[in-house]
Amino acid sequence: MTTALQPFGFDTDSFEAFLAQRAEPDWLLSMRRQSWDTYSKLAWPTRDHEEWIRTDIRTFRIENFRPPIQAPPASVAPPGLLTREVELAGACVSINSHSTSHWLAPQLASKGVLFGSLPELLADNADRLRPHLERQIVLPGYDKFAALTSAFWIGGQLLFVPRGVRVELPLHSLAALTADGVDLQKTLVILEEGAEATMLSETASLSVDVEAGNVVGSAPAESRGLHAGITEIVQGAGSRLRYVNLQNWGTGVWHFAHQKARLERDAGLQWTLAALGGKTAKVNQQVELAGKRSECQVNGVMFTEGRQHFSYHTLQHHQAPETRSDFLYKSALQDKSRTVWRGMIKVDPAAQKTDGYQRNDNLLLSDTSRADSIPGLEIEADDVRCTHGSTSGNVEEELIFYACSRGLTRREAVRLIVTGFFQQVLDRITIPSVRDALVNAIAQRVREYR
Amino acid sequence: MATDLLTITDLHVSVDDKPILRGVNLRMQRGETHALMGPNGSGKSTLGLALMGHPKYVVTQGAIELNGVDLLAMEADARARAGIFMAFQRPVAIPGVKMADFLRHATTNVRFPDRKEGEQLIPMKDFRKELRAKMDHLRMDVEFARRYVNDGFSGGEMKRAEILQMAMLQPKFAILDETDSGLDADAVRLASESIAEIGRNNMGLLIITHHDKLLEHNPPDFTHVMLGGRIVETGGVELAAELYSQGYDRIRRTYPEAEAENRAMLDHDEPQLSAVERE
Ligand SMILES: Nc1ncnc2c1ncn2[C@@H]1O[C@H](COP(=O)(O)OP(=O)(O)OP(=O)(O)O)[C@@H](O)[C@H]1O
Ligand SMILES: [Mg+2]
Numbered sequence: 001m002t003t004a005l006q007p008f009g010f011d012t013d014s015f016e017a018f019l020a021q022r023a024e025p026d027w028l029l030s031m032r033r034q035s036w037d038t039y040s041k042l043a044w045p046t047r048d049h050e051e052w053i054r055t056d057i058r059t060f061r062i063e064n065f066r067p068p069i070q071a072p073p074a075s076v077a078p079p080g081l082l083t084r085e086v087e088l089a090g091a092c093v094s095i096n097s098h099s100t101s102h103w104l105a106p107q108l109a110s111k112g113v114l115f116g117s118l119p120e121l122l123a124d125n126a127d128r129l130r131p132h133l134e135r136q137i138v139l140p141g142y143d144k145f146a147a148l149t150s151a152f153w154i155g156g157q158l159l160f161v162p163r164g165v166r167v168e169l170p171l172h173s174l175a176a177l178t179a180d181g182v183d184l185q186k187t188l189v190i191l192e193e194g195a196e197a198t199m200l201s202e203t204a205s206l207s208v209d210v211e212a213g214n215v216v217g218s219a220p221a222e223s224r225g226l227h228a229g230i231t232e233i234v235q236g237a238g239s240r241l242r243y244v245n246l247q248n249w250g251t252g253v254w255h256f257a258h259q260k261a262r263l264e265r266d267a268g269l270q271w272t273l274a275a276l277g278g279k280t281a282k283v284n285q286q287v288e289l290a291g292k293r294s295e296c297q298v299n300g301v302m303f304t305e306g307r308q309h310f311s312y313h314t315l316q317h318h319q320a321p322e323t324r325s326d327f328l329y330k331s332a333l334q335d336k337s338r339t340v341w342r343g344m345i346k347v348d349p350a351a352q353k354t355d356g357y358q359r360n361d362n363l364l365l366s367d368t369s370r371a372d373s374i375p376g377l378e379i380e381a382d383d384v385r386c387t388h389g390s391t392s393g394n395v396e397e398e399l400i401f402y403a404c405s406r407g408l409t410r411r412e413a414v415r416l417i418v419t420g421f422f423q424q425v426l427d428r429i430t431i432p433s434v435r436d437a438l439v440n441a442i443a444q445r446v447r448e449y450r
Numbered sequence: 451m452a453t454d455l456l457t458i459t460d461l462h463v464s465v466d467d468k469p470i471l472r473g474v475n476l477r478m479q480r481g482e483t484h485a486l487m488g489p490n491g492s493g494k495s496t497l498g499l500a501l502m503g504h505p506k507y508v509v510t511q512g513a514i515e516l517n518g519v520d521l522l523a524m525e526a527d528a529r530a531r532a533g534i535f536m537a538f539q540r541p542v543a544i545p546g547v548k549m550a551d552f553l554r555h556a557t558t559n560v561r562f563p564d565r566k567e568g569e570q571l572i573p574m575k576d577f578r579k580e581l582r583a584k585m586d587h588l589r590m591d592v593e594f595a596r597r598y599v600n601d602g603f604s605g606g607e608m609k610r611a612e613i614l615q616m617a618m619l620q621p622k623f624a625i626l627d628e629t630d631s632g633l634d635a636d637a638v639r640l641a642s643e644s645i646a647e648i649g650r651n652n653m654g655l656l657i658i659t660h661h662d663k664l665l666e667h668n669p670p671d672f673t674h675v676m677l678g679g680r681i682v683e684t685g686g687v688e689l690a691a692e693l694y695s696q697g698y699d700r701i702r703r704t705y706p707e708a709e710a711e712n713r714a715m716l717d718h719d720e721p722q723l724s725a726v727e728r729e
Contacts, residue, residue, distance in 0.1 A: 396542075397505065397506075398542045399542055399544050401504055401505065401526060402538070402541065402542050402544065403544065403552070403556075404503075404525065404526035404527040404530070405502050405503070405504075405526045405527075405529075405530055405535075405536060405538075406530055406552070406553075406556035406559075406560075406615060406619065407527055407530035407531050407555075407556045407557075407559035407560040407619070408527055408555055408556060408559060409527050409559075409567060410525070410527070411567060412555065412559075412567060413527075416544070416547050416551075416552065416555070417544060417547070419546065419547070420544055420545055420546030420547035420598070421545070421546055422546065423545070423546030423547070423598075424545070424546060
């Protein structure tokens with residue numbers, strides 16, 4: 001396999017060359033062109049932008065990356081972390097934006113479920129999927145990264161569950177990056193009225209033996225990469241979704257993600273967001289409770305180390321009466337890592353009798369780590385209950401001593417206390433394989449504490 | 451078995467550079483019961499915590515040895531594995547960590563002192579069976595094991611949980627720091643009986659108490675009185691009886707120097723003391 005670098009980066013020529021290669025319907029091409037236009041007009045965010053005050057991306061250079069138009073240098077990826085001993089209803093894998101495999105249980109396909117690579121499924125179902133692509137609940141103009149992804153997305157997954165269909169077993173997707181790889185993707189999760197599903201999605205960095213075209217393991221931690229992604233979850237009335245995101249890139253990957261869900265009447269979403277990898281991760285996570293009595297639970301689990309920087313902006317937007325949102329984010333920070341969490345509960349005038357909750361707890365495992373937590377409320381209805389809070393603190397020496405006095409080594413004690421810190425959020429996750437994967441990942445990361 | 455010997459020689463301990471213990475001597479054999487009494491703030495808990503290896507309690511002089519082996523050179527976890535245990539006056543909560551998981555880890559480490567981190571724990575089935583039997587014995591609900599360590603426990607539950615841990619870890623020497631406080635009359639009797647059953651003859655017990663019930667079931671071979679960071683008097687069971695019937699007046703009068711030091715320590719930290727008294 002040849003690895004000649006493409007002569008172009010992210011410019012209008014390369015964009016046009018990319019479009020020429022796509023064989024996509026005109027409506028989609030024109031959407032992409034509009035977004036490209038937006039992208040070209042927008043400046044890169046700087047620390048003058050309110051959302052970027054604490055997140056420095058001056059060392060990010062789009063010129064260092066090339067659009068991932070070529071086929072990836074490998075065709076297989078190792079299994080993910082989330083699915084140990086889990087029976088699946090379908091799975092898909094992509095490497096550097098390109099789908100390398102996908103399958104779906106035939107009995108689900110025959111019920112009209114679509115699952116797999118979005119571009120591939122789009123080729124066969126263009127008319128059916130058009131309204132879902134045109135919806136664009138993540139606005140291309142939100143920022144430069146949203147515009148870039150809207151214009152230039154190459155890969156991504158689609159899960160479509162028709163009205164009333166219940167998918168019992170989980171579906172799994174793994175997106176992988178190789179050194180200098182780019183993951184530009186759009187993911188759509190569409191549940192029609194009364195549908196039910198569980199989707200587990202995760203990311204990983206791989207190192208590849210280029211000669212043999214084989215994956216040889218996980219990439220050297222610092223190998224460079226870029227992810228720019230948009231995830232849109234749209235749930236019809238009474239639908240139920242459990243959605244799990246595990247961001248587990250190597251620590252050289254820039255991660256820019258816009259994730260948004262919209263829920264109709266009586267819909268329920270349990271959304272688990274775990275983040276362990278990446279160099280700098282900037283994530284916008286928004287939930288629109290658009291229909292009466294819709295409800296969303298978000299479980300955030302983060303562990304940062306080295307010089308990782310995670311910045312999360314969350315919005316729980318209550319638009320209809322009697323809606324409920326419950327966001328709990330917990331982070332542990334080691335070394336010189338840093339997290340920024342800015343949460344907002346917004347309640348529209350119509351959204352009476354809503355119940356909004358948000359909380360962010362941070363456990364600092366070093367003196368050089370730092371967590372900024374900025375909860376916020378914007379309430380325009382008068383009959384609501386909204387609570388928010390945040391905490392930051394160190395591992396208490398008294399707790400360590402107590403555990404040590406029972407024969408645990410200091411490290412075992414700290415590990416136990418750190419997993420205990422996460423237990424409250426882990427207890428809310430109803431998928432055992434996900435819980436186990438996160439507990440293991442956290443326990444492995446905890447090193448000597450002071 | 452009765453040959454295990456714990457010796458404390460001329461022990462001086464400071465907290466935040468403030469001297470608390472000023473030359474404590476104590477010699478305990480496994481199988482003996484020692485009562486440690488003394489007014490508030492005299493340094494009883496400090497002695498226990500220094501024995502257990504709390505990093506805040508800095509030994510500035512003296513020695514602690516278990517069968518001639520220097521305990522001061524060991525961290526708290528190594529001391530636990532060497533057979534030292536302390537039931538704390540104020541145990542801390544570890545949110546999110548289930549009692550059963552915590553105790554399984556602890557029991558494995560103490561029973562297999564050479565276990566390396568990450569090596570197997572004692573089998574779940576055996577552990578559960580043993581834990582359940584011991585909980586039954588202490589009349590603790592099985593639900594207890596699934597709760598988080600000391601998290602939201604009542605005062606009495608906390609003390610019972612400490613006794614349960616002692617029962618599981620089977621130490622050579624146990625310091626019981628006011629394990630009878632915060633318990634109602636029935637609970638004190640149950641705790642006293644359990645301690646007698648688990649500990650007497652089998653362990654060296656250092657019982658810190660202000661009440662008589664615990665000692666009634668665990669009659670001390672020796673009673674030590676602490677004042678101003680020193681053991682000022684040692685006697686038999688009759689000394690304990692004198693102290694809880696008549697208080698510390700005689701002691702204070704007999705040892706005015708120690709009494710002055712005790713007072714000085716108390717004056718130093720009123721807020722700390724009021725927290726102690728509230729309990
Ligand atoms: N961690 C600490 N920080 C500051 N001062 C301490 C600390 N531990 C003990 N002291 C001080 O040392 C002195 C002895 O305290 P200690 O707790 O050992 O007394 P005690 O005999 O156990 O009293 P009580 O009967 O009230 O439990 C007190 O003046 C106390 O305030
Ligand atoms: Mg005390």
